Amino acid sequence: MLEDEPEGKKVTAAADLTRDQQTRERENWTRTLAALAESRDKRLFAELFSHFGPRIKAYIIRLGMPVASAEELTQEAMLSVWRKAHMFNASKASASTWIYTLARNLCIDRMRREKAVEYELPEDEADPDNRxxxxxxxxxxxxxxxxxxxxxxxxxxxxxxxxxxxxxxxxxxxxxxxxxxxxxxxxxxxxxxxxxxxxx
Missing domain, CATH: 1.10.10.10 (Winged helix-like DNA-binding domain superfamily/Winged helix DNA-binding domain)
Structure with missing residues (x-):
């Protein structure tokens, strides 16, 4: 980039680069999940678990669940990823959107089962990767x-x-x-x- 290029263009270019990186990363995880659905390769699942596990836990805590419950639900969510990978359709959703939706649904089910104090769950919780x-x-x-x-x-x-x-x-x-x-x-x-x- 030229040194005399306006600062605004540099900032815009940097933002575009960041968005491009996020898009590539999202597409990469979507391909990984799609490959898991076909191959049932435990190595691919380990990669998904390593990346999404901590993020899902933090997401569940933000939804209002206690840490202990968040840990359990994270394990359940990732186990659901393994069990339901064959149901994933990359043309309908990215891997992150699909996985976060699984986690959110598990949270709602847990809250209903426990008949706990009602939590304020937003109707359309944004995908944390896109915030x-x-x-x-x-x-x-x-x-x-x-x-x-x-x-x-x-x-x-x-x-x-x-x-x-x-x-x-x-x-x-x-x-x-x-x-x-x-x-x-x-x-x-x-x-x-x-x-x-x-x-x-």
Whole structure:
């Protein structure tokens, strides 16, 4: 790009490049899921699980589910991907849209079964892969500010669970603490975060 090119064009070009990268990545995962549907290749499923697992967990938490339930539902959602891959139609939806829809439906089913307090689930939850980066940045900033108010032990397990997508048992092993301690710290952390978000 020429150095004397207007700044606006550079920004537009960068945005176009980012969109192109996102499109290519979305198409790549769609091809991977379509290939899994045909081959039942466990290696392909492992790739999908590694990519979508942490994202699905964060998505489910955003829908209002507790962390423990989010972990269970993430496992169920990814298991559904394996079982129902043959039903995936790449001409109707991208892999991410299809997988997030599976996860959302599982959330709704769980809420109905448990007859829990009604959660506010948006009718058409946007595909997290397609959300505007500015929205992510604002949420990320608010979340980090909220986590900064937590005691270090609670913030640590929350970070490992929410940002790194680790299971309770993996966190317990990494920190060298009992599994029960991980769960209680996460429960306390989310209670405090809820109070923090309601107050701001």
């Amino acid at each position: 505007h980066q500015g929205e992510h940045a604002v949420l990320e900033k608010r979340m980090k500010a909220a986590i900064a108010t937590l005691p270090e032990a609670q913030a640590q397990v929350l970070f490992l669970s929410y940002y790194e997508g680790k299971s309770h048992s993996e966190i317990a092993e990494q920190l060298g603490i009992p599994l029960g301690s991980v769960k209680s710290r996460l429960r306390l952390a989310f209670d405090k975060l809820k109070q923090h978000w309601e107050a701001h």
